[in-house]
Amino acid sequence: MEALRTSVHPPGTTPDAYSDSATLALAAGVSLEHFARKHSLLPFYRTVSREGDAGQRDTYSVETIGYFGTRSSRQSMAIFCPECIKEDKASPRGFAYWRRSHQLPGIPWCVTHGCQLANSPDGTKAFDAMPFPEMDAIFEFSEPEFIEVSTNPIIQRYASIAIAFLNAEVTTPDIHAQFRIAEQAKKHNLRVCIQGKRPTLTDRLLEQVPKYWLRTLYPDIDKHSSTEFFYPIDNVTVGVTAGTSYVLALASLFDSTEEALNYWQGDIEGLPTERKVQRSFGKDYWSSTEMFKLYVEHRGNYKSLSQALTISPSYLRPQLIAAGLPGLGLVNMNTTARAVLDFQTGMSLEAACESNGASRDEVEKLIRIGISKLSTAINEISQSNSIKGSSHQTDDD
Numbered sequence: 001m002e003a004l005r006t007s008v009h010p011p012g013t014t015p016d017a018y019s020d021s022a023t024l025a026l027a028a029g030v031s032l033e034h035f036a037r038k039h040s041l042l043p044f045y046r047t048v049s050r051e052g053d054a055g056q057r058d059t060y061s062v063e064t065i066g067y068f069g070t071r072s073s074r075q076s077m078a079i080f081c082p083e084c085i086k087e088d089k090a091s092p093r094g095f096a097y098w099r100r101s102h103q104l105p106g107i108p109w110c111v112t113h114g115c116q117l118a119n120s121p122d123g124t125k126a127f128d129a130m131p132f133p134e135m136d137a138i139f140e141f142s143e144p145e146f147i148e149v150s151t152n153p154i155i156q157r158y159a160s161i162a163i164a165f166l167n168a169e170v171t172t173p174d175i176h177a178q179f180r181i182a183e184q185a186k187k188h189n190l191r192v193c194i195q196g197k198r199p200t201l202t203d204r205l206l207e208q209v210p211k212y213w214l215r216t217l218y219p220d221i222d223k224h225s226s227t228e229f230f231y232p233i234d235n236v237t238v239g240v241t242a243g244t245s246y247v248l249a250l251a252s253l254f255d256s257t258e259e260a261l262n263y264w265q266g267d268i269e270g271l272p273t274e275r276k277v278q279r280s281f282g283k284d285y286w287s288s289t290e291m292f293k294l295y296v297e298h299r300g301n302y303k304s305l306s307q308a309l310t311i312s313p314s315y316l317r318p319q320l321i322a323a324g325l326p327g328l329g330l331v332n333m334n335t336t337a338r339a340v341l342d343f344q345t346g347m348s349l350e351a352a353c354e355s356n357g358a359s360r361d362e363v364e365k366l367i368r369i370g371i372s373k374l375s376t377a378i379n380e381i382s383q384s385n386s387i388k389g390s391s392h393q394t395d396d397d
Contacts, residue, residue, distance in 0.1 A: 004023055021035060044165050046171065077119035084110060106244065108140050118138065145210070152209055155213065161251055162243075174240045177246060179272055191229075192237040192238070194311075200227065201233055201252065208252055287373070305320075339352040349364070
């Protein structure tokens with residue numbers, strides 16, 4: 001990539017001035033948005049838009065393309081098909097290339113050859129060179145597991161819908177996506193809200209697909225308890241999540257790919273245009289005494305707090321961090337928390353960590369979040385002083 005940057009960008013350009021996506025688009029002679037749509041996984045991961053009209057793909061921002069354009073969310077491996085590489089090398093072109101369809105999460109087979117896809121042990125660094133026949137390969141599943149996964153009707157439907165999403169020219173507004181999935185889930189007697197006793201979409205999926213396959217998409221699935229709201233999947237009916245979960249929902253709730261896509265892309269007339277808000281949290285709420293008491297009551301556990309407030313943890317987390325209330329669910333209260341308390345009372349950070357057997361990195365992380373509100377205030381004061389200084393200088397001139 002560094003050599004490519006040097007050849008396509010103006011002399012003297014700093015290395016970070018252009019994203020990988022922008023560099024590749026320029027080298028290919030196409031617009032950045034065209035590159036994102038046709039040569040990245042962005043259409044799959046961003047298949048649901050937070051804003052915009054149905055039927056029109058929103059223009060991707062440069063920042064969004066820069067972040068998602070040349071990477072796969074949560075991906076740690078470069079994935080390839082050995083048969084595709086052989087065919088590529090034997091073709092008049094003479095070289096193999098990485099296919100974006102091979103990088104889609106949850107599809108362990110090549111849609112052309114049907115064989116199990118391989119992972120490069122070099123991880124994503126393998127993308128820096130063309131794939132070649134002698135590449136080392138790591139396979140996700142044993143032969144019996146692969147047969148079970150590749151013949152599962154839900155997973156087959158998931159693969160077909162995922163490919164359709166990848167090649168789609170339209171996005172679906174989040175409010176329409178939530179409504180469509182929720183209405184279909186209700187027909188299967190599934191819960192579509194955070195609290196409740198009915199089974200969830202996750203419960204249904206665990207009955208339909210092998211858990212070891214689902215774990216490749218959601219490593220935390222082993223922590224799921226029956227009827228518990230599992231946000232990475234179940235959030236499709238209450239919030240915005242990754243394209244993976246929408247594809248899974250459609251694959252689970254319909255009997256055919258055609259039926260699922262027709263429903264997903266159907267007429268929008270009659271669909272809601274405004275979201276029902278059960279409770280409005282004002283900007284000051286997160287720093288209020290009420291919130292502090294609730295935070296203490298739930299021992300700083302974001303998951304427990306989100307359930308009590310019936311909101312998504314992904315929304316709750318940044319609000320509480322901004323208020324200086326870090327998540328304590330995974331914090332060791334006997335080591336890390338004690339070290340923070342000792343530091344606050346005057347002990348040096350090094351001594352506080354050593355005396356409590358705490359990780360300095362974990363303690364520093366907790367302290368940084370705790371002083372985030374102070375940091376915000378200092379930044380605003382500094383900016384205000386800069387503006388005043390600039391104003392005075394202008395007056396003098």
